[in-house]
Amino acid sequence: MRRIVIVGYGMAGARLADEVRRRDPGVHLTVVGAEPHAAYNRVLLSTVVAGSMTPESTRLHDDDWAERHDIDLRLGCGVEEIDRAARTVRLTSGEEVGYDALVLATGSTPWVPPAEGLLEDGALAPGVVAFRTLDDCAQIEAKAAKGMPVAVLGGGLLGIEAARGLAGRGCLVTVVHPVGHLMERQLDPGAGTVLARTLGRLGIEFRLNSLAAKYLPGDGLVLDDGSHVPAELVVVSAGVRAETSLAVAAGLTVDRGIVVDDALRTSDPRVHAIGDCAQHPGTVSGLVQPAWDQAAVLADRLTGADPAARYRGTSVVTRLKARDVDLAALGDVHTDVDCPDSEVLCFQEPSRGRYAKLVLRDDRVAGAIVLGAPDAAATITQLYDRGIPAPTDRLALLLGRALPAEAASPADLPSSAVICRCNTVSKGQIVSAWRAGAESLPQLAEATRATTGCGGCKDAVCGLLDWLGASQPQPA
Amino acid sequence: MSVIDGQVAPGPGGLCQKGWTAGELLRHPGRLTTPLLHGEPVSWDDALDFVAARIRSYEPDEVAVFGGGGLTNEKAYALGKFARVALKTSQIDYNGRFCMSSAAAAGNKAFGLDRGLPFPLTDLKTADAVLLAGSNPAETMPPFLRHLEGPRLIVIDPRRTPTAERATLHLQPAPGTDLALALGLLHTAVVEGLVDKEYIAERTTGFDDAWRVAAQWWPEQTERVTGVSAADQRAAVELLAGRSYILTGRGSEQHASGTDTVSAFINLALALGLPGREGSGYGCLTGQGNGQGGREHGQKADQLPGYRKIDDPAARRHVMDVWGVSELPGPGRSAYELLMADDVKAMLVFGSNPVVSAPRAAGVADRFKALDLLVVADFVLSETAAMADVVFPVTQWAEEDGTMTNLEGRVIRRRKALDPPPGVRSDLELLNGLATRLGVPAGFPVVPREVFEELRRASAGGLADYSGITYDRLDAERLHWPVPSTGHPGTPRLFLDRFAHADGLARFVPVDHRGPAEPPDAEFPLQATTGRVLQHYQSGAQTRRIGELMKAVPEMYVEMHPDTAARAGLEAGSLAHVVSRRGRVTAAVRCVPSMRADAVFLPFHFPGDGRANLLTNPALDPTSRMPEFKVCAVRLERA
Known part of the structure; x- marks a missing residue:
């Protein structure tokens, strides 16, 4: 065998x-x-x-x-x-x-930044936990208490997820990140900045462009600029x-x-x-x-089920799993809006935590960052994964779910507009029936059958009745 | 609904245009009033003699029967008995296999019993929220929406249907990804702390195994596969926690993984603690006129009356005793397999039009051409009847007595309102005439009430126990099965104390997403999904004969996003070919901005080269043998 x-x-x-x-x-x-x-x-x-x-x-x-x-x-x-x-x-x-x-x-194994004191005899020092295994989680859970200062080393995807989780538990979280913006592998600086602002509103503080220089057990971290970050727990999430x-x-x-x-x-x-x-x-x-x-x-x-099977790579979509922060990043996101070879759209609304960037080539999504627009993230990911051409209305795509159109006034509807779908009754038929004397809802229902199916058009028919009533010449 | 002077009057629930106009067919000039033998009018005796003689020349299993979910309980019961007693064939199945079988299989697995809604329809009104998974009642049964005016509505549908437009929340998954979405919703319910742990512990078994699968479908993972945003998944689950109902329809069921998809929605309902409690639950929305009753009394390949299993020795013994026979055939083949079986020489079709309604319809038509004998009982010359060697003109709804069982398991009397036109006989008379000529003169009464009396005895002790139901009681009471004795009040709400498995517990079934049987590729880059429009019913054989309905929806069309049309060189109103590996449909283009750019929709009510089922994929669900009607790979061409 x-x-x-x-x-x-x-x-x-x-x-x-x-x-x-x-x-x-x-x-x-x-x-x-x-x-x-x-x-x-x-x-x-x-x-x-x-x-x-x-x-x-x-x-x-x-x-x-x-x-x-x-x-x-x-x-x-x-x-x-x-x-x-x-x-x-x-x-x-x-x-x-x-x-x-x-x-x-x-x-893989966690990479520990070369700060003095993080490692003791090759193992993490007391008060320092990696964020990699179930045992690590158990340790974090056991130690993290409400109001406790915690430092997270690393502002990548996992570091931010850990920071968000800890902030949700009531910890006072500071993220120390060596680069100028968060998640630099997946985000451009603009998105990284909006993300930090969003997370800041959830109570998380950031020390960007900063390296941890020294760990002081029970006290915190000294950074490379000499400043101090208080921490009774240090979570290491600096890469693997x-x-x-x-x-x-x-x-x-x-x-x-x-x-x-x-x-x-x-x-x-x-x-x-x-x-x-x-x-x-x-x-x-x-x-x-x-x-x-x-x-x-x-x-x-x-198993020989398919001897010709080959792995050709995986297209990666990064999706942050953090409550109240909706972020997706995929493909090439580092193309600028003025790049001549690509069609690049960018929308920024930092005050409401929204940032969206879309990079298109040959009508297909080549890259995107979508922060704070969950519907757009879902749609753009589908276009990217399935290679579907982007819709001609790029703006609607970038902003997510198309806003519901304002309900048209009865006056503006064409005569052929179907009001009662169950019985295929048009506005024109209702108007004719009204002119023929059906001036109440029951009379209209009797004359045209409108509203007698699912009943969903009752409001629309009442709206038509009001409009017809109002358009009648008032007696002098 | 009633008929007064040939005009239809609605019941208290309201009617749609199909209902209002149904009376037109009663006196339609296209109504069949004489048997046809090879297209020529003949007498009933000549037609019956011809068919009986031919049947006698075949081995029993060379003769197949194909029934319909629109037949009354009496006719469905008589048809199953006729096949097994008069024809002695195991080869019987029906078009309900194309409709209900996945939900039925999943219901049986989870609850030990399948009744569309295990609670009265009117309970829905009191709910906080109702989830419709793949159902479009605003078009398929508009009066039903009156029960949904109170609850907040969540609709799962790849299309923005009229039902979805009325929803509080519309989840729009990619075609064929409903199962992944259900797994994601279960995952979200666990993470959000909304599962009912006490209920899971006391009333169910198997949660851990189901969770091990759902654990791999966190919302963001689910979003990537389905296209439904993680935020919307959370919103849906929050709406559902409380007094709510989860209802599945054909959209989740008509897949090669349809049974598993329904199981995944039932798992969600069980995790939220919905089934078996007053004010919440899971149910399946039955499609055809008698979709529920049609699957309970023996026209299904694997079933005997009373929702008994044909391979259960005790069930066989009971039914043989009632029928006074000493042997019964075993289980036969499922609908599509039966239609395509090349060892079948004669096919008897009742209340169905498979040349239009079966998957890969061109293959079915070819197979029918190759039969020795095709016999069709219908009241209009449907596309299938037009191919038949013998056509029997039979009665329709207003011309016959009988019972139907509706989606909530309530048995309803149908009363004869009119005499049929001269020359038309009931299906019961047809079966009696054939059975007599086949040497079985007794046991096939032509009076529906007598058939029902026998059905009561045959179903006694079965899951769907009708033994306590009489026509007289139905005149006075609302009776939901099981009704095990004439003193029993019926069972409007099932499972309140226990589920129907021996241990009384409901079962979580561990299921995983597989995706469509035919994923899109470079050659066929789009996904086609099929469904109904309000004005037409089933294969359209009836509704295409009604002027008012044809005026509203006269011709085959295909819906697509305007960008999809433009990229294929098409525009609104132009004619397109929709092409799959199995066939080509010609349809007028309708541009619908809410469609996904990678999907097209085709209604299945049209004949000839407008048959949506020329395209559909006959990949079958391994449990229910349901074909994958709801998704196949296609491309668009200019016609």
């Missing part, structure tokens, strides 16, 4: 195991997970920090998942070494497990690094991550990599969608 070994039981590894089992109930499947509990949905951790979801409800699998699906699951277990020649992995328990196909889904140590030790080609081709093969064709630890030209790390797409492709290949 073919043996597949998956190293890593995070979102990528768990998804791959599910996808493989769905396609092939027979193949021998081993999953090795370093954390002691079932896989969980990392995307939802900010929701846990915000207090609207329990850690338990983020779990991807039940306790009996492995048993039900006949999977050899090793929890709280790492891989010491890969022996590519013998096609075995040696576990931290000392056991050796053979494979026909090996998948590395080892994810692909976890590649096993791959490096095994002699696989590694750049920023483990290099894979469109078949998700590493430099050893029996070894594959997916998710955050993998480096594929078509995607960026740190997001779940590429990992899920890769899991589907790799499952197709490993």
Whole structure:
């Protein structure tokens, strides 16, 4: 029987195991997970920090998942070494497990900025927590109290989600960010500024263009300009690094991550990599969608369900998950409005937290930032994902849901306008019936059947009656 | 509704134009009044003799019966019995498979019982909010909207329909993504703390498994797939928390994943604690005239009367005893599979027009041409009847007694108001005549009340138990099934104490989004969705014969966004070809600015090269065998 070994039981590894089992109930499947509990949905951790979801409800699998699906699951277990020649992995328990196909889904680890005191003996100092695992969340939950000053290191997507969650819990949050505007990977400076203003109204403070220089336990951070940020808790969310140590030790080609081709093969064709630890030209790390797409492709290949399956990259849409802040960013957002090769629209209303930028090429959405306009975000994302040509009315697209037209006055309706849809009764028929003597609602209903179906046109018919009454010559 | 001097008068609920004009067909010049044999008028005896002789020359399973959800309970019951007792065939199914089957399957899974609305329709008035998932009653049954005047309305529909225009909140998902949206709404309900944990613990089972799937559909993820904004998902769930109802229609059901889609909406309803409580609930809006009753009494391939399962030994024994037979065929094939089965030599069609209404309709028409024998009972020469070897002219609604079961499971008397024209007989008389000639002279009464008396006994003890219902009681009472004895008051509200599974608990069913069976691609970049317009009914065989309705909506059309039209070189009023992998439809272009730019809409009531079902995809739901009517990939061409 073919043996597949998956190293890593995070979102990528768990998804791959599910996808493989769905396609092939027979193949021998081993999953090795370093954390002691079932896989969980990392995307939802900010929701846990915000207090609207329990850690338990983020779990991807039940306790009996492995048993039900006949999977050899090793929890709280790492891989010491890969022996590519013998096609075995040696576990931290000392056991050796053979494979026909090996998948590395080892994810990534938080990057800790080089500020003095954040690390003690290679581990985070007391009072410093990463924002990466369920255990991290449990620590944050346990420590964060109402009114407590908290510093978040990093103003990227996850840092802002954590900051918003903590502010929602009543913490006094300061975000320290080394660049001049927030989420610089996804936003242009204008959007970053509006975002900071919106978050500021929710109680979050920012120290932009600032690096943490020193951590003072129980007191806070000293920044590179010598200023001080009070913090009884420091949450580190300054980016991640692909976890590649096993791959490096095994002699696989590694750049920023483990290099894979469109078949998700590493430099050893029996070894594959997916998710955050993998480096594929078509995607960026740190997001779940590429990992899920890769899991589907790799499952197709490993089970033979579709030997021709290839991963061609994932188009990324960044969507901030933070209560009362609606932000989507996608594609190329760094093109200026005066760029001659593109059609670029930009709308700014910082006082109401709105910013929208749309970059179009060949009539298609090439990039967009939409902040504070949820309907526009949803629509523009669909156009981008599906390659649908943008509507000719660009302005309506940029601003989101088209405003409802003012209800037309009965006088302005054409005679052919259908008033009662149930019975196809036009304004003209109602006017004729009125002129023929049907001057009340029941009489009109009798004469034309208007209002006798769903009744939804009653207001419109009453409006017509009023208008007809008012247009009648008054007796002298 | 009643008929006075051939004119229709409305009941208290109101009528739409279809209702007002229905009387026109009673004396329509196109009304069939004589049997046709190969297009020539013949006597009833000659037609019956011909058909019976031909049937006798086939093996039982080479003869198939295709029924309709518009037939009365008596006729639906008699048809199922006729197939299994007189023809001895297992090959019977009906057009309700195209309509109700996904909701029925999901209802049975969740509650152990399928009754469209497990509560009286009038309960809706008292609700805070009603969610309509894929239903457009402002066009399909306008009087129903009178029950929705109080609650705030949330409508899920890819199109801005007249119903959506009346909604407090219109969620406009991409075609074929309703299931993802339902998962997203469940996720949001959990995150917003709106689930009823006590109810989940006491009255349901399986929440954790359903949640494991829904956990992967956080609002922003759902938004990306469906196009419904995360903010609108939150708004919808907030509206629904409280006294509310979730109702599904064909829009969520007519998909290759229709059963799962309905399950996902039921999961949402269960998580919010709606079903089985007075003042809230889940229901499905039945489509055809007798959509509910038509699926309870045995014209479905897998069913026996009383909503019994045909593969249940106890159910078989009970029905065999009532029918006085010692054997019964087993389950047959589902509607589309039956229509396309090349081992079927003779097909008997009652109350249906599959050449227009079945998916991939051109294939069905080809298959019908290849049959040895096609027999159609109808009152007008429908497109299917026009192909038939033998056509029997039968009675219609105002000319016959009987019962119907409406969407709330209430059994309603239909009273004969007029004598049929000379030459026209009822379906019951037709079945009796055929059965007699096939050597089964007893057991097929022609009087509806006698059939109903037998239906009462056959349904006794089943899920849909009619044994306590009599014509006399129906004259005086409003009776919702089950009515297990003549002293029983009926069951307007089901599940108040327990659900119908053995343990009394409702089941969450873990389901995941799969997307349309035929995603758009470079060759067919648009998605077509099909549906109804107010003025027409089903295949249009009836309503296209009524002048007033044809004046209002005379010809096949296709709705699209003005940009979509312009990009295809089309404009409002011009003729377009809508092309899919299965066929080509010719339709007049209507520009509708509220349409998605990647979707077009086609009504399915028109014949010939205007048949929307020339395009539709016969991908079947694995559980309900419902075809994917609601979404297929197409492109536009100038005609």
